[in-house]
Amino acid sequence: MSVxxxxxAVLFYVATAILLVFTAHKIWQYAKTPAPLKIPTTPAPTTxxxxxxxxxxxxxxxxxxxxxxxxxxxxxxxxxxxxLLVLLRHLRYFTDPVWGWVVFLQPFGKYAAFMMLxxxxxxxxxxxxxxxxxxxxxxSDHLMLLLxxxxxVTGALMTFVEHTDIVALKxxxxxxxxxxxxxxxxxxILIVHLSLVILLMIIFPFSKLLHAPGVFFSPTRNQVDxxxxxxxxxxxxxxxxxxxxG
Amino acid sequence: MAAAExxxxxxxxxxxxxxxxxxxxxxxxxFVAKPDFQEKLGYPGELVDNWKEVAIEKMGELTxxxxxxxxxxxxxxxxxxxxxxxxxxxxxxxxxxxxVARQDLFRKVYRRYYxxxxxxxxxxxxxxxxTEEVLDDWYSYFHQCSQCRRCSVxxxxxxxxxxxxxxxxxxxxxxxxxxxxxxxxxxxxxxxxNNLGLPEPALADTLEGLEEDVEEETGVQVxxxxxxxxxxxxxxxxxxxxxxEPHIDGLIGYAKVFHQAGISWTLSSYASEAANxxxxxxxxxxxxxLALRIRQAALDLGVKRIVFGECGHAWRVAYSFxxxxxxxxxxxxxxxxxxxxxxxxxxxxxxxxxxTLDPSQNDDMVLTYHDSCNVARASRMGDRPGGQFEIPREVxxxxxxxxxxxxxxxxxxxxxxCGGGGGLLTDDLIELRVKGALPRMEALKNVVDDYGVxxxxxxxxxxxxxxxxxxxxxxxxxxxxxxxxxxxxxAIVLQPEEENRSEADQSEEAQDQAEAA
Numbered sequence: 193m194s195v196x197x198x199x200x201a202v203l204f205y206v207a208t209a210i211l212l213v214f215t216a217h218k219i220w221q222y223a224k225t226p227a228p229l230k231i232p233t234t235p236a237p238t239t240x241x242x243x244x245x246x247x248x249x250x251x252x253x254x255x256x257x258x259x260x261x262x263x264x265x266x267x268x269x270x271x272x273x274x275x276l277l278v279l280l281r282h283l284r285y286f287t288d289p290v291w292g293w294v295v296f297l298q299p300f301g302k303y304a305a306f307m308m309l310x311x312x313x314x315x316x317x318x319x320x321x322x323x324x325x326x327x328x329x330x331x332s333d334h335l336m337l338l339l340x341x342x343x344x345v346t347g348a349l350m351t352f353v354e355h356t357d358i359v360a361l362k363x364x365x366x367x368x369x370x371x372x373x374x375x376x377x378x379x380x381i382l383i384v385h386l387s388l389v390i391l392l393m394i395i396f397p398f399s400k401l402l403h404a405p406g407v408f409f410s411p412t413r414n415q416v417d418x419x420x421x422x423x424x425x426x427x428x429x430x431x432x433x434x435x436x437x438g
Numbered sequence: 439m440a441a442a443e444x445x446x447x448x449x450x451x452x453x454x455x456x457x458x459x460x461x462x463x464x465x466x467x468x469f470v471a472k473p474d475f476q477e478k479l480g481y482p483g484e485l486v487d488n489w490k491e492v493a494i495e496k497m498g499e500l501t502x503x504x505x506x507x508x509x510x511x512x513x514x515x516x517x518x519x520x521x522x523x524x525x526x527x528x529x530x531x532x533x534x535x536x537x538v539a540r541q542d543l544f545r546k547v548y549r550r551y552y553x554x555x556x557x558x559x560x561x562x563x564x565x566x567x568x569t570e571e572v573l574d575d576w577y578s579y580f581h582q583c584s585q586c587r588r589c590s591v592x593x594x595x596x597x598x599x600x601x602x603x604x605x606x607x608x609x610x611x612x613x614x615x616x617x618x619x620x621x622x623x624x625x626x627x628x629x630x631x632n633n634l635g636l637p638e639p640a641l642a643d644t645l646e647g648l649e650e651d652v653e654e655e656t657g658v659q660v661x662x663x664x665x666x667x668x669x670x671x672x673x674x675x676x677x678x679x680x681x682x683e684p685h686i687d688g689l690i691g692y693a694k695v696f697h698q699a700g701i702s703w704t705l706s707s708y709a710s711e712a713a714n715x716x717x718x719x720x721x722x723x724x725x726x727x728l729a730l731r732i733r734q735a736a737l738d739l740g741v742k743r744i745v746f747g748e749c750g751h752a753w754r755v756a757y758s759f760x761x762x763x764x765x766x767x768x769x770x771x772x773x774x775x776x777x778x779x780x781x782x783x784x785x786x787x788x789x790x791x792x793x794t795l796d797p798s799q800n801d802d803m804v805l806t807y808h809d810s811c812n813v814a815r816a817s818r819m820g821d822r823p824g825g826q827f828e829i830p831r832e833v834x835x836x837x838x839x840x841x842x843x844x845x846x847x848x849x850x851x852x853x854x855x856c857g858g859g860g861g862l863l864t865d866d867l868i869e870l871r872v873k874g875a876l877p878r879m880e881a882l883k884n885v886v887d888d889y890g891v892x893x894x895x896x897x898x899x900x901x902x903x904x905x906x907x908x909x910x911x912x913x914x915x916x917x918x919x920x921x922x923x924x925x926x927x928x929a930i931v932l933q934p935e936e937e938n939r940s941e942a943d944q945s946e947e948a949q950d951q952a953e954a955a
Binding site for chain 1: 501502504509513516518520521533536542562564591592593594595598723726757758762765766775814818823851
């Protein structure tokens with residue numbers, strides 16, 4: 193077994209553990225931190241099901257972003273929807289037999305890479321050329337785009353230009369699940385692709401990528417507008433209640 | 439501090455997103471609270487020696503108490519959606535008035551001390567130590583946010599800069615660097631009951647004078663009751679309604695509505711203030727203490743309903759927080775929401791046909807309406823989402839014949855703040871207030887030129903005071919801003935025999951009751 197196989201097998205275990213443990217920790221932190229006051233951005237739904245609909249719109253069509261800026265919305269949506277298709281397509285490397293709907297998505301997932309890359313390029317162009325967005329960008333904001341673009345480009349290269357040994361690659365990943373490792377093809381493009389993915393997994397819970405779990409916990413979006421009907425006292429606020437008169 | 443000289447921004451035909459001009463508003467700072475006022479609210483009198491440690495610890499405490507703060511600090515991806523949404527950015531062009539940049543003043547310190555990436559690679563992720571310069575920036579720019587929530591409408595994660603501003607102000611209070619305007623006012627309410635520090639005798643005197651004025655003008659005795667036990671409605675209204683123009687005309691409007699509908703009502707000298715500045719400084723404790731005065735007044739006076747007068751941030755605290763802070767209000771009439779907005783009351787009376795209105799009384803005006811930021815984006819009226827836009831407009835249309843809306847991007851949920859909200863309505867911030875009003879002035883100019891609008895109705899004490907002050911800078915007249923209930927008051931047709939009629943009604947009712955018994 194090659195050194196590369198061993199290194200990458202270990203890295204994938206470590207990266208997955210970091211991603212899961214620290215993201216779970218963040219989710220737990222968001223969940224346990226109280227929201228002591230009703231602060232939905234109104235007009236807001238007055239029912240739970242209305243809130244679910246509002247959240248679905250935010251998650252699928254980026255409703256608020258659409259109101260804000262059509263270019264950012266377009267590029268952002270292209271990137272995220274492209275990424276979703278690409279990720280779903282990648283399920284074929286982790287499942288055996290491959291599920292029917294993943295087979296169906298295969299051609300869409302392949303070409304979605306271009307949509308994703310175009311979206312990322314657009315977002316980066318805004319970050320460089322729009323003075324307001326340039327002002328608020330830290331080095332990490334540029335590097336994050338670079339990282340995603342590099343992952344996308346190396347992936348697309350393997351899909352459309354320089355194929356790797358996909359059968360061996362799949363065996364490698366399936367082997368990871370059952371702790372029975374098999375050799376990872378040592379193609380340079382594949383190695384770069386996988387290295388960057390591992391980096392992304394490790395960075396995720398410590399970076400702005402936390403917007404993915406965060407959006408579910410945003411009180412301005414996920415609260416029901418019913419403060420006159422229901423009290424909403426957080427634990428720490430309840431302790432102040434004892435001093436209340438009347 | 440000498441009054442800074444500044445240029446009033448030019449009104450442009452079409453709003454254009456301005457180019458950044460770094461640091462142009464760094465000098466804008468409100469007066470710092472004196473030790474006396476700080477200590478009254480339980481804060482250190484002046485900047486404590488170990489302020490850095492205290493501030494950092496306070497940040498950690500707040501992220502543990504408010505999910506909003508924790509999630510908002512982590513989630514921003516710097517997409518830029520909010521960058522052109524703040525009226526203070528549009529009016530001043532200072533990049534630190536872009537919502538995300540304002541948040542970043544706080545976020546970069548949070549990252550430095552509370553995140554792994556910020557501890558390990560501060561330069562890379564834009565994390566920074568808390569220094570005197572940073573604290574200075576905080577004091578300057580967190581007092582250039584009116585907590586209007588416009589940015590939160592457009593953020594894909596709903597990040598509300600108001601929450602960050604409140605937290606930053608709370609941290610600054612905790613280290614002894616509070617703002618004079620807010621903290622002095624909160625102190626007054628704790629002791630006297632209103633922002634103006636107007637004691638009971640002065641209030642009684644003012645109301646008496648109003649009764650005389652209205653009787654002189656209409657020939658009808660419209661009452662302005664104070665501390666009357668057993669009244670049906672406790673009216674809690676911003677204290678500016680007792681003396682400022684055009685606020686006081688709004689108060690007269692409320693009184694006429696209650697009078698004609700035959701609803702007994704009272705003001706309270708103990709809770710003679712609707713505004714709750716505790717929210718502006720992010721202090722749950724102060725906000726609750728102020729809210730509890732209203733509960734106490736309602737209990738003491740034995741009222742059945744609580745109604746709030748025209749005020750924006752006050753209505754946010756009332757609608758969204760009062761029940762939580764000072765409830766449950768199970769001792770009030772369960773048939774009415776607690777609290778109610780005066781516009782909800784008037785609107786439903788109009789629908790029931792209980793008000794006699796003559797809209798032609800307002801024919802000397804062509805009106806438009808300014809949605810107050812906190813009514814629009816932080817509260818509701820009526821049963822349906824968006825009622826806060828429809829109900830005031832329906833009221834205005836019922837009492838006026840000439841009404842047009844300002845451009846759609848500047849009203850409803852996208853409304854621009856007046857420029858004076860969130861604890862900034864103080865003369866030491868006049869440059870900020872004038873510049874921050876620019877987007878609203880442009881939208882107003884638009885309908886003035888195109889539709890001959892002569893007056894803008896507003897429904898918030900801060901908006902009314904702010905517009906009266908800044909209108910002249912933009913070549914409008916200060917009396918071009920009017921209260922919504924001023925229009926209602928103008929249109930209500932009061933007839934002297936009405937008193938007889940209501941007496942007749944009452945005796946009829948008494949008879950019915952006697953028969954029933």
